[in-house]
Amino acid sequence: MTVLVCALCGTTLDADADEQSGMLALSWVASHERGRDVRYCPSCARENLRAIEGKLDAEFW
Numbered sequence: 001m002t003v004l005v006c007a008l009c010g011t012t013l014d015a016d017a018d019e020q021s022g023m024l025a026l027s028w029v030a031s032h033e034r035g036r037d038v039r040y041c042p043s044c045a046r047e048n049l050r051a052i053e054g055k056l057d058a059e060f061w
């Protein structure tokens with residue numbers, strides 16, 4: 001059982017619930033931050049894509 005939890009809005013998606021959920025899970029974005037795998041739902045991913053990419057630069061701090 002694979003449950004995705006959006007790191008920003010807390011939306012959850014049970015990727016194994018049914019075929020449609022499985023398809024939807026493919027549009028979620030996986031990111032690797034501070035040694036943890038985090039997920040973003042499609043709408044948050046769109047809004048925060050630059051912030052997510054920007055975190056690469058934040059490692060220089």
Ligand SMILES: [Zn+2]
Nearest residue numbers: 006009041044
């Ligand atoms: Zn979200």
